[in-house]
Amino acid sequence: MALIEYRDALNQAFAEEMERDPNVVLMGEEVAEYDGAYKVTRGLWQRFGSKRVMDTPISEAGFIGMGIGASMLGIRPVMELMFWSFAAVAWDQIINNAAQVRYMSGGLINCPIVIRGPANGGTNVGATHSHNHENFLANIPGLKVVCPATAYDAKGLMKSAIRDNDPVMFMENTLLYGEKGEVPEEEYLIPLGKADVKREGTDISLIAHGRAALTALKAAELLAAEHNINAEVVDLRSIRPLDEEAILASVRKTHRAVYIEENKPFCGVGAQIASMLQEKAFDDLDAPVLRISSMDAPAIYSPELEKKQLPRPLDIVEKVLSIC
Amino acid sequence: MALIEYRDALNQAFAEEMERDPNVVLMGEEVAEYDGAYKVTRGLWQRFGSKRVMDTPISEAGFIGMGIGASMLGIRPVMELMFWSFAAVAWDQIINNAAQVRYMSGGLINCPIVIRGPANGGTNVGATHSHNHENFLANIPGLKVVCPATAYDAKGLMKSAIRDNDPVMFMENTLLYGEKGEVPEEEYLIPLGKADVKREGTDISLIAHGRAALTALKAAELLAAEHNINAEVVDLRSIRPLDEEAILASVRKTHRAVYIEENKPFCGVGAQIASMLQEKAFDDLDAPVLRISSMDAPAIYSPELEKKQLPRPLDIVEKVLSIC
Amino acid sequence: MASAAKAKQLDFAKTPINSKLSAQQKVRLLTEMVRIRRFETESLRQYQAKKMGGFLHLYNGQESVAVGCVSLMGDDDHVITAYRDHGHALAVGMTMNECMAELFGKVTGCSKGKGGSMHFFAPDKNYWGGHGIVAGQTPLGLGLAFALKYKGVKGAAMCFMGDGAVNQGCFYESLNMAALFDIPVIYIIENNGYSMGTSLARSSSFKSCLAERAEGFNIAWGQCNGTDIYEVRANVQTAIERAHNESKPTVLEIATYRYYGHSVADAKHTGGYRQKEEIENYKQNHDPIQIFKRRLLEEGTLTEEQYEQLDEAAKAEAATAAQFADESPIPSEESITQDVYFEVDRQTEAGRTGKHFFNS
Amino acid sequence: MASAAKAKQLDFAKTPINSKLSAQQKVRLLTEMVRIRRFETESLRQYQAKKMGGFLHLYNGQESVAVGCVSLMGDDDHVITAYRDHGHALAVGMTMNECMAELFGKVTGCSKGKGGSMHFFAPDKNYWGGHGIVAGQTPLGLGLAFALKYKGVKGAAMCFMGDGAVNQGCFYESLNMAALFDIPVIYIIENNGYSMGTSLARSSSFKSCLAERAEGFNIAWGQCNGTDIYEVRANVQTAIERAHNESKPTVLEIATYRYYGHSVADAKHTGGYRQKEEIENYKQNHDPIQIFKRRLLEEGTLTEEQYEQLDEAAKAEAATAAQFADESPIPSEESITQDVYFEVDRQTEAGRTGKHFFNS
Numbered sequence A, B: 001m002a003l004i005e006y007r008d009a010l011n012q013a014f015a016e017e018m019e020r021d022p023n024v025v026l027m028g029e030e031v032a033e034y035d036g037a038y039k040v041t042r043g044l045w046q047r048f049g050s051k052r053v054m055d056t057p058i059s060e061a062g063f064i065g066m067g068i069g070a071s072m073l074g075i076r077p078v079m080e081l082m083f084w085s086f087a088a089v090a091w092d093q094i095i096n097n098a099a100q101v102r103y104m105s106g107g108l109i110n111c112p113i114v115i116r117g118p119a120n121g122g123t124n125v126g127a128t129h130s131h132n133h134e135n136f137l138a139n140i141p142g143l144k145v146v147c148p149a150t151a152y153d154a155k156g157l158m159k160s161a162i163r164d165n166d167p168v169m170f171m172e173n174t175l176l177y178g179e180k181g182e183v184p185e186e187e188y189l190i191p192l193g194k195a196d197v198k199r200e201g202t203d204i205s206l207i208a209h210g211r212a213a214l215t216a217l218k219a220a221e222l223l224a225a226e227h228n229i230n231a232e233v234v235d236l237r238s239i240r241p242l243d244e245e246a247i248l249a250s251v252r253k254t255h256r257a258v259y260i261e262e263n264k265p266f267c268g269v270g271a272q273i274a275s276m277l278q279e280k281a282f283d284d285l286d287a288p289v290l291r292i293s294s295m296d297a298p299a300i301y302s303p304e305l306e307k308k309q310l311p312r313p314l315d316i317v318e319k320v321l322s323i324c
Numbered sequence C, D: 001m002a003s004a005a006k007a008k009q010l011d012f013a014k015t016p017i018n019s020k021l022s023a024q025q026k027v028r029l030l031t032e033m034v035r036i037r038r039f040e041t042e043s044l045r046q047y048q049a050k051k052m053g054g055f056l057h058l059y060n061g062q063e064s065v066a067v068g069c070v071s072l073m074g075d076d077d078h079v080i081t082a083y084r085d086h087g088h089a090l091a092v093g094m095t096m097n098e099c100m101a102e103l104f105g106k107v108t109g110c111s112k113g114k115g116g117s118m119h120f121f122a123p124d125k126n127y128w129g130g131h132g133i134v135a136g137q138t139p140l141g142l143g144l145a146f147a148l149k150y151k152g153v154k155g156a157a158m159c160f161m162g163d164g165a166v167n168q169g170c171f172y173e174s175l176n177m178a179a180l181f182d183i184p185v186i187y188i189i190e191n192n193g194y195s196m197g198t199s200l201a202r203s204s205s206f207k208s209c210l211a212e213r214a215e216g217f218n219i220a221w222g223q224c225n226g227t228d229i230y231e232v233r234a235n236v237q238t239a240i241e242r243a244h245n246e247s248k249p250t251v252l253e254i255a256t257y258r259y260y261g262h263s264v265a266d267a268k269h270t271g272g273y274r275q276k277e278e279i280e281n282y283k284q285n286h287d288p289i290q291i292f293k294r295r296l297l298e299e300g301t302l303t304e305e306q307y308e309q310l311d312e313a314a315k316a317e318a319a320t321a322a323q324f325a326d327e328s329p330i331p332s333e334e335s336i337t338q339d340v341y342f343e344v345d346r347q348t349e350a351g352r353t354g355k356h357f358f359n360s
């Protein structure tokens, strides 16, 4: 296995799928000649040319809508939002056109589009640039939502997302682009809708998605080292479709759970999972399902404080100790 | 007390607040010369003139943004979205500018704006026109979200919303506009953040917001009449700020709860409330908190089916019986 | 005025695209317009009989636009429009049955009763809807045309929109990209003078016309009158040729008029925001069906009897469609959660992995 | 070319708004430009010393635009801009201390460390930010001007934006309303030739210039060069008068240039999407500070020594600001959830009713 950056894992996924299917086309601001604002599409314009890798103006509603329209005719656009935060200006195109045109046409149309880009706080770029939309988008029937935490997951899930015949909202993370992980040389795919138990444990389930899954892993190490608590870490990877079975299996084993995410708390993904758990595992739970989210305010700029606004390993340890 | 329509209760609130404060201005598509698509602003253009009641082009991002900008300078715009569904084209203006400009300016600015209009399904206008955004908007710190179910609540909450110095997202309902309710002759205000126990009960708490609160009331009557179950109905009225105390007090009395809403289920308001209840009333709950939402698909057009897609009294009865 | 207008009409009849029409083709154009009108009138009746819900936006008065434009479509030309979509649907060849059944919310509807009046679709006929959000279809139209170019096919996408829709920002984002990337999209502004209860002058600031806004994006644009279907065809043909031969966009504004209110619920459309005389004037002097009929009668292409026949046939077709719709079954309750995900509908491996729906 | 350019310069010096400037006022214009440049250069140094996070978009090269425009502001004129906002902030009179402290994320920053580089605000100085979403400020600028008109105040709102921002739809929605409602807003397109790594030609389709897009909305527009601050002032003055006297909008495009990358993180800005020669040419031949300085020297309004002094003062001011920022405290952890709701901050009854924050 090669040790490569998360961004390069994505880059490999694009290249492989573009080789495989001439209808796959990459579009977005600065994705071509500039190699991508975060270099995720590095080298692809040189390799595949201007027809397959296209720079767009700063017109998210326009170009996302253009991609959706093209996907209705069988093109498979992979659209970059330089930040997922900018989805706000293309919101209508995403939630009405991509998500609902299949339904409104009684199944005559489908939109094999991937919309991707980083969705995270933690880089001191202020409130407008630090939104996490995954809870919103997963609320919308018709959309699929994926949040990989590692290079391995990013590549395998991206390849599945591109081949998927429904619109997939693919959420990356600028803080993870430079993280290295093991990625096999041979081709592999990871199905959407399969969680990954990133650490086996017996005492409590730390359930998370996106970068928070890595924070949970760090917390699990601390819990083991300092508190003799053996935590299991379940990384959802895909929010919709959701691997409820994996979550329930873990909690039925550990009887305790904490959900960790970088979303804001009100109606976050953690709310959905906690609500599901108390309903479907009521008698298995020895304590309430607790939740850790980003502190409930717009993302602060101040670098020292933004660190505190997002879930940290010690925040998780503290929550866990309150119920273990 | 006069028996008046929900729409007229709102109309009174506008008129009274416009009399009271010359900075209150109504804007939106067809609100002036046409009296509003749903006649909520009937007569106000004649009465207050074109300066105070303004028709806008079909440019939601533009005019909502214009209202936000004006509010920063002390105007108090009450902006109609003909449907809250159309907020999708103004999403960035709402979640970034209205919600966050105060924060990003370190508290130097505030936006006393009300954005209002109907937010509901059930009128066979198809998926694009039937969104419920309250869970999304209440997720965003900086916004307030209100969903009145009766004429009385609509008027009292609207007056408070207009006087509030923060941005208030006010969600009405086309199915309720024609519903009559008792409204006092004398002036009154209802504070944001206070739930209303619309029916006292002892056996189970039916917690809801918007029109679902009325559906819950109907279910409560059925439960009393046919099943000897005395349900309490708690209408949140305001989603953010939220009256957690009222919810907890009810559940500590009844030990059982069902949340009813017309949102889609994944990360709906019910998820937040169920998650909160299992955390804060873990030992008080004799059964899991159950949830009823709109059926998890885009809003269907077919009139017969759309009725079934939204929560009905019998759906609630059935859920209640499963845990009582 | 009258003779000038007539002279103009004659001109458009002489343009190659019109002069080469056979008698049969001319009668076909008229028939299509009449079919639309009869369908709309029947749907109004059925709406009043409470056979459907939601909105109903009628196309009466605007028939020459949809029929004129669609009559020029080749195999690789595509169409997309807004919510006032029945005319375009029938023009591309959708049956009255499937359209009426859709209005009734029946399983036999073109969208299985899921879309309703605003959301008709027939991808097999290159018809991509029927879209309810004002101007929301404008980037989609760009995307259809993009796909044609990407695939190397000589085609165009005609994207229809109203005069009110020009004030949605995504239209300008689309215009810029259409010009920048040389995309063969044709934006057709059906300017019927009103967006709901707001007249053109109260909704838009412009110079000579709305289409002229394209000038600043360096896009070819034009304006024409929709009264005469030949004029529509002549102007659209130029745009289609530009799309096919140069892969360039066009914005074309067509003046037209709607006889009914914005939707059936619009009580103020006569005597409110517009006067009865205005409507009557249009019906008397600009009705595209009457004008084209008169022309065909005058030139001897059609007899009054033939007209009666085709009109009766259209009426009967609409009545039959209403009966078909009425007798069709409503969709099953299970169907509410079908047609959401392609993969789930097909029960592929992706569709069977993980939970896709969340009603506990 | 060179002499023609000079002739043009002289012309703008003779326009009333410039010819009436006192020597002191002229030196003040120069000083403001120099202060901005020194501030930016110091922030770059501090960024490289890792004293701040996030983005840093420098204004070097564009100083004449902010200073020229702001120099014309009366008590009731307002300003709003995008994320490249330091120049405008200093021009309206914000102190280097509060600006630098904001970059450092300190409690003494203008936004208490909450906004960062892209989000400077000073409502007391009629300065409404500092906005990170491209073109997201364009409807806000319209709203500021709307408020002025509503209040019956004779004022204007200048809304700055980049050449890339013209492709966001909400700008056109704003233009239409500005014209339709006669709103005294002035859109100033600071055309520095690039949106990130994309040149003007690769992002926009237009006729003579971007501002010409306003023509289709029947809005007055103009284009000018930002090299000469007098030219900027002369053109903006016309727009301000139009706003004040006729309550009408203007779109004004000003050609300018940025010396650094899009943000500090932009590695490709020299040798990538643009060549070193291009940057050098601008610095040599079009630098607004050098050109204005030369003019003042030539006409005897300024001596080299005076220039050295004001430059040194600006440098010292920037260095002091960096020290001030460095020594300032970071905000408290509790402050993270402050400044979210007005009512909560003031602990009004509304702020005390119900739960506003949800970290369990």
Ligand SMILES: Cc1ncc(C[n+]2csc(CCOP(=O)(O)OP(=O)(O)O)c2C)c(N)n1
Pocket: B029, B058, B060, B082, B086, B089, C084, C132, C133, C134, C161, C162, C163, C164, C165, C166, C192, C194, C195, C196, C262
């Ligand atoms: C974004 C959005 N805003 C508002 C509406 C409500 N609405 C539907 S049609 C319409 C008027 C559109 O007028 P025009 O574009 O001229 O088309 P016409 O109805 O005349 O065919 C309005 C305001 C909508 N559907 N979408």
Ligand SMILES: Cc1ncc(C[n+]2csc(CCOP(=O)(O)OP(=O)(O)O)c2C)c(N)n1
Pocket: A029, A058, A060, A082, A086, A089, D084, D132, D133, D134, D161, D162, D163, D164, D165, D166, D192, D194, D195, D196, D262
């Ligand atoms: C809606 C949106 N899309 C993309 C971005 C990312 N972005 C920030 S600045 C920028 C380039 C803007 O260029 P221009 O408008 O010319 O301004 P300049 O940087 O030259 O001052 C881009 C793409 C953003 N902030 N907002």
Ligand SMILES: [Mg+2]
Pocket: C162, C163, C164, C190, C191, C192, C193, C194, C195, C196
């Ligand atoms: Mg119209």
Ligand SMILES: [Mg+2]
Pocket: D162, D163, D164, D190, D191, D192, D193, D194, D195, D196
């Ligand atoms: Mg630029």
